[in-house]
Amino acid sequence: MTSVTLTARDLARRSQAAAGAKDRDTWLGLFADDAVVEDPVGPSPLCPDGRGHHGAEAIAGFYDTVIGQVDRMRFAIEHSYLCGDEVADVGSIHITLPGGHSVQVSGVFTYRSDGSGKITALRAYWEFDSVS
Template structure:
């Protein structure tokens, strides 16, 4: 029909699979629920947080599969007191969503801020297949201050 609007021009922002998967991921992090966070991922998913080499991933290849994601949680999320997700902009493309903003980390009585772009990619089942975070390690470390 000539009057039909293509799906890419009429996004269902609230029910988009990547938006929902990203929300589940953040909710599990805030609830400190490792099992719910892991269950949100496809079996062969990858987490790159941050993208490239870092203190969490010396080779910069990402964390893959259930064992890799579990180890990532233990090294990162599990060591924090709380994480706040402060996103200013949401950009949906295909089966992915990108957020521009920051993640505020509360750890050992201190706070740091990772300013960046955070992406979530969902598969056809609505499971996360990729979580990628673009933030600069040096800038984030230099933001560390007492809470």
């Protein structure tokens, strides 16, 4: 039987689907134990020191305080560039916040695979002050 290796793009789509479905366990299960999430890259109200969320516990905390707090999340990827073990997705995330307020986050979202089916890095390039 032949095993299929997931590409970084495959992992990105699974991550986006799990986040959109608010499936915490599936989303967290996509990450390697030593992975990092930088969303957005650099200092922001979501990560004041700008170093990102490193390791399973910190990534779970990011999920609980960010993704877990929205009512709805939908990804609209306009372009996707797969290069080796990484993919860069260009597009937007449409988010409905509690109370019905909607925002759109446009940016570049990169995912790095460890080559054996886990995400080692999720980096989101978007400007916090440009959220519409």
